[in-house]
Amino acid sequence: MTQSAVHPTPASPTPEGGHLLEVRDLHVEFRTTEGVAKVINGVSYHLDAGETLAVLGESGSGKSVTAQAIMGILDTPPAVIRSGQILYRGRDLLTQPEEQRRQVRGKEIAMIFQDALSALNPTFPVGWQIGETLRQRAGMSRGDARRRAVELMDLVKIPAAATRLGDYPHQFSGGMRQRVMIAMALAMNPKVLIADEPTTALDVTVQAQIMDLLADLRRDLDMAMILITHDLGVVAGVADRIAVMYAGRIVEHADVRSLYKAPAHPYTKGLLESIPRMDVRGQQLSTIRGLPPNLMRIPSGCPFHPRCPYVQQVCVDVVPHDLVLGDGRTSACHFAQEVRDDSAR
Amino acid sequence: MSDFETVAASEDQAARRGPSGEPGAPNQVGGTSTVTGRPRSLAGDAWRDLRRKPIFWISLALVVLFTAMAAVPALFTSNDPTNCVLARQHAAPSGGAIFGYDFQGCDTYARAVYGARASLLVGALSALLTGLIALTVGMLSGYFGRWVDAILSRVIDIVLGIPLLLAAIVLLKRVASDSSTVRIASVIFVLAVLGWTTAARVVRSSVITAKEQDYVAAARMLGASNGRIMWRHILPNALAPAVVVLTIALGSFIAAEATLSFLGIGLKEPTISWGIDINNGRVHMRESATPLIVPSTFLALTVLAFIMLGDAIRDAFDPKLR
Amino acid sequence: MFRFILRRLLQMVLAFFGTTLIVYALMFAGQGDPIQALAGERPVTAAQRAYLTEKFHLDKTGIDGFFYRYFDYVTNLLQGDLGQSLTGRQIGDILAAAWPVTIKLALIAMAVTILVGVTAGVLAGIRRASIFDNSTLLLTLLVLGIPTIVLAPLAQYFLGVKWQLFPPTAGAEPDLYALLLPGIVLGSLSLATALRLTRTSVAENLRADYVRTARSKGLVKRRIVGIHVLRNSLIPVVTFLGVELGNLMSGAIITEGVFNIPGVGFNLFRGIRTEDGPLVVGIVSVLVVVYLVSNLVVDVLYAVLDPRIRYE
Numbered sequence: 001m002t003q004s005a006v007h008p009t010p011a012s013p014t015p016e017g018g019h020l021l022e023v024r025d026l027h028v029e030f031r032t033t034e035g036v037a038k039v040i041n042g043v044s045y046h047l048d049a050g051e052t053l054a055v056l057g058e059s060g061s062g063k064s065v066t067a068q069a070i071m072g073i074l075d076t077p078p079a080v081i082r083s084g085q086i087l088y089r090g091r092d093l094l095t096q097p098e099e100q101r102r103q104v105r106g107k108e109i110a111m112i113f114q115d116a117l118s119a120l121n122p123t124f125p126v127g128w129q130i131g132e133t134l135r136q137r138a139g140m141s142r143g144d145a146r147r148r149a150v151e152l153m154d155l156v157k158i159p160a161a162a163t164r165l166g167d168y169p170h171q172f173s174g175g176m177r178q179r180v181m182i183a184m185a186l187a188m189n190p191k192v193l194i195a196d197e198p199t200t201a202l203d204v205t206v207q208a209q210i211m212d213l214l215a216d217l218r219r220d221l222d223m224a225m226i227l228i229t230h231d232l233g234v235v236a237g238v239a240d241r242i243a244v245m246y247a248g249r250i251v252e253h254a255d256v257r258s259l260y261k262a263p264a265h266p267y268t269k270g271l272l273e274s275i276p277r278m279d280v281r282g283q284q285l286s287t288i289r290g291l292p293p294n295l296m297r298i299p300s301g302c303p304f305h306p307r308c309p310y311v312q313q314v315c316v317d318v319v320p321h322d323l324v325l326g327d328g329r330t331s332a333c334h335f336a337q338e339v340r341d342d343s344a345r
Numbered sequence: 346m347s348d349f350e351t352v353a354a355s356e357d358q359a360a361r362r363g364p365s366g367e368p369g370a371p372n373q374v375g376g377t378s379t380v381t382g383r384p385r386s387l388a389g390d391a392w393r394d395l396r397r398k399p400i401f402w403i404s405l406a407l408v409v410l411f412t413a414m415a416a417v418p419a420l421f422t423s424n425d426p427t428n429c430v431l432a433r434q435h436a437a438p439s440g441g442a443i444f445g446y447d448f449q450g451c452d453t454y455a456r457a458v459y460g461a462r463a464s465l466l467v468g469a470l471s472a473l474l475t476g477l478i479a480l481t482v483g484m485l486s487g488y489f490g491r492w493v494d495a496i497l498s499r500v501i502d503i504v505l506g507i508p509l510l511l512a513a514i515v516l517l518k519r520v521a522s523d524s525s526t527v528r529i530a531s532v533i534f535v536l537a538v539l540g541w542t543t544a545a546r547v548v549r550s551s552v553i554t555a556k557e558q559d560y561v562a563a564a565r566m567l568g569a570s571n572g573r574i575m576w577r578h579i580l581p582n583a584l585a586p587a588v589v590v591l592t593i594a595l596g597s598f599i600a601a602e603a604t605l606s607f608l609g610i611g612l613k614e615p616t617i618s619w620g621i622d623i624n625n626g627r628v629h630m631r632e633s634a635t636p637l638i639v640p641s642t643f644l645a646l647t648v649l650a651f652i653m654l655g656d657a658i659r660d661a662f663d664p665k666l667r
Numbered sequence: 668m669f670r671f672i673l674r675r676l677l678q679m680v681l682a683f684f685g686t687t688l689i690v691y692a693l694m695f696a697g698q699g700d701p702i703q704a705l706a707g708e709r710p711v712t713a714a715q716r717a718y719l720t721e722k723f724h725l726d727k728t729g730i731d732g733f734f735y736r737y738f739d740y741v742t743n744l745l746q747g748d749l750g751q752s753l754t755g756r757q758i759g760d761i762l763a764a765a766w767p768v769t770i771k772l773a774l775i776a777m778a779v780t781i782l783v784g785v786t787a788g789v790l791a792g793i794r795r796a797s798i799f800d801n802s803t804l805l806l807t808l809l810v811l812g813i814p815t816i817v818l819a820p821l822a823q824y825f826l827g828v829k830w831q832l833f834p835p836t837a838g839a840e841p842d843l844y845a846l847l848l849p850g851i852v853l854g855s856l857s858l859a860t861a862l863r864l865t866r867t868s869v870a871e872n873l874r875a876d877y878v879r880t881a882r883s884k885g886l887v888k889r890r891i892v893g894i895h896v897l898r899n900s901l902i903p904v905v906t907f908l909g910v911e912l913g914n915l916m917s918g919a920i921i922t923e924g925v926f927n928i929p930g931v932g933f934n935l936f937r938g939i940r941t942e943d944g945p946l947v948v949g950i951v952s953v954l955v956v957v958y959l960v961s962n963l964v965v966d967v968l969y970a971v972l973d974p975r976i977r978y979e
């Protein structure tokens with residue numbers, strides 16, 4: 001048994017002052033016969049070793065596309081990366097040749113997907129699929145790969161792992177399938193794990209189990225994690241920081257505690273007010289009016305202005321820049337201060 | 346990119362369904378910025394797509410040409426296809442006989458022109474009969490579900506499991522009559538009895554889809570009878586895919602008729618059929634090949650025209666397959 | 668898995684009795700003179716009449732007689748005794764001589780289908796909307812639209828008689844070369860269908876979620892397409908090829924007839940032309956059984972290939 005494969009190697013130091021992973025001013029378009037959809041419009045975020053960043057947003061906000069751009073698994077065409085940088089340990093992945101990027105995938109940055117049933121190959125046993133990465137990437141023998149696959153399945157708490165190696169994805173329950181998916185992603189001891197809506201397809205009780213498992217694994221294996229979700233409830237116990245996305249931009253960025261306490265963007269505020277809370281009685285649940293914007297025709301100025309209760313003329317005319325609010329918080333709103341003060345009240 | 350087109354199409358359907366589907370329900374979308382472009386219909390898209398396809402125009406032209414040939418053969422030749430003189434056996438082209446004469450001394454071209462009628466008649470009537478069977482079975486099966494569906498689906502499975510040519514041989518061997526009307530009717534009947542299953546499956550699945558849509562539920566709640574719902578709301582949805590399948594089936598029925606006549610168990614003399622002429626031409630191909638090549642070309646072009654036409658329309662209506 | 672096969676086997680037995688009953692009823696029931704019906708328009712000699720009466724128990728009448736005769740026929744069929752043709756030869760002997768030729772021809776057609784059809788289909792699926800893809804689509808549409816009764820004689824005329832690239836007819840003891848052209852003609856239809864099916868299947872699977880997963884595992888593209896996509900997209904193709912092999916064996920009537928290949932289809936072709944009723948009934952019955960068995964094999968094959976079916 002290769003010892004190095006079982007235990008994470010100590011992370012090589014990141015360049016001085018740099019982050020483990022950093023997305024800088026990323027622009028992505030989808031070019032279709034219907035027109036050009038501007039899916040990502042200048043997203044920047046970073047991730048340090050050992051932390052969990054939650055990326056929050058509605059479907060179509062660009063959170064998954066950003067993750068796929070990091071992984072280098074965007075379908076091009078129709079996707080086109082217009083500009084920006086994705087720095088991993090200080091090196092720009094976007095300028096690297098495909099072969100080099102492939103080496104990063106799975107080994108440095110791994111990803112798990114929303115719907116494990118379709119994300120796993122239906123015609124191969126799960127043990128084979130977990131072992132495939134080890135055989136292909138780490139050059140393990142069949143026997144070693146199988147033993148390591150059992151260890152990984154034990155690690156993600158699949159009962160009687162050794163007897164289930166030969167089972168096919170459809171023979172597992174939803175939660176167990178997601179665990180298989182996680183085991184597969186952990187095979188090469190990645191430094192960064194991107195979880196794209198890992199619990200959306202699952203029952204509520206199973207959701208909590210999977211989130212706990214992910215949090216435990218992140219801590220035990222000393223990974224950094226990007227948790228992509230549209231569910232604010234999922235984020236609270238797990239994440240260190242939150243980046244809220246809207247129309248392909250990050251509209252608010254803050255540590256979890258201060259964001260929950262006093263959101264500084266009307267969109268975040270709307271999201272928070274639309275989830276029921278245990279501690280407030282007789283609370284009126286509100287919704288955000290309107291629908292997410294058409295990415296082929298993003299509204300002028302602040303893209304949220306057609307739905308915003310704080311809207312003024314300036315919102316229609318001027319694109320808001322990130323307003324730094326202290327504690328590393330930013331909000332892309334002309335009235336960030338007022339919104340935060342309103343929320344804190 | 347086709348992903349987006351599919352999404353757009355289904356969104357359009359949803360949009361069209363909206364107002365009539367939920368009478369009185371507030372229009373959620375309202376006047377916000379979310380409406381995607383100007384509304385477009387699936388049929389409009391399909392037509393725009395078809396218009397740009399040369400294959401569509403070529404096959405349509407061929408279909409029109411052969412239909413005209415079947416209806417008024419005298420427009421295409423002034424010679425009598427039954428005027429056969431053995432002295433002209435395999436004679437070179439002369440007069441109106443642009444492709445010369447066959448083994449029997451008949452005008453090859455005139456026979457090919459007059460052969461269109463039997464082919465198209467058998468093809469069109471088989472397709473029509475097939476359509477009636479398929480619509481009835483598919484409609485009952487899809488609309489009522491449960492045991493009706495269970496039984497009819499098994500019947501479809503069984504008929505689908507019968508090898509077409511073998512079954513047609515067995516069935517047609519029983520038809521002793523040589524009268525051309527009886528033979529044409531039997532070929533039509535046999536082809537329809539054996540060939541309706543694919544279309545029935547298509548109808549069944551489109552009925553099941555249509556049945557689950559909101560406006561059908563609304564019609565039912567308003568007290569519409571099963572018959573009315575099927576006739577007014579579901580049939581129109583099932584018709585378009587059925588017509589596409591039947592266009593393609595029409596082509597294969599023409600091929601099947603020619604094959605049976607070729608084998609000598611379909612149409613018989615004195616009916617003029619491409620299948621019979623191809624077989625006769627085949628036997629004498631070493632002496633002269635034109636009596637083989639001419640009806641072969643006519644048959645192939647007709648079958649191709651219908652199959653390509655159906656294929657083009659299906660592609661246009663089903664952007665997923667593009 | 669075992670239960671699945673058992674269930675399919677049971678279904679096949681039912682289908683066997685159902686189909687043979689239909690074939691039998693259609694051939695014999697309600698005829699004025701069943702012997703004349705068998706013989707068609709040919710005159711029947713007294714000896715033939717006596718043989719057929721005894722063979723098919725035509726002296727027994729009524730519905731009892733019908734079922735008596737039917738079970739007699741099925742028993743004989745299962746024992747391989749197909750009786751005599753009107754020419755006095757044992758149908759079993761005719762078929763024994765014919766099968767090897769037919770199987771050889773079907774295998775050639777199948778090889779052409781797999782080598783050309785499936786390979787081109789995979790390429791077209793990977794390079795969807797390319798020039799290669801569009802031209803193969805058009806070409807297969809042409810092939811699908813041209814009936815065998817056009818393709819076979821024209822291929823025979825141009826490639827065999829006029830340009831003499833292949834022997835125009837096969838003759839009594841055909842070698843592989845003589846069977847090549849008929850094999851290609853026979854296989855062309857399956858080739859076109861297989862190509863289209865493979866193309867669609869590959870193109871669909873390339874867009875499947877599990878491909879994205881395989882990419883995120885850092886696998887090389889060749890492996891993703893060659894192992895993951897192919898394993899999934901070939902399931903319907905293999906199933907189709909299985910059904911097609913059954914069809915090719917029973918469906919070579921035209922091709923064998925045109926190229927004069929002494930296979931099963933050729934004998935059926937001759938039986939129809941010479942109005943040899945017993946020969947036609949015998950061969951059709953055997954072919955129906957072949958068809959049913961090949962369908963069973965295909966179902967089992969499908970279950971082996973697709974784990975989702977296997978454990979249902």
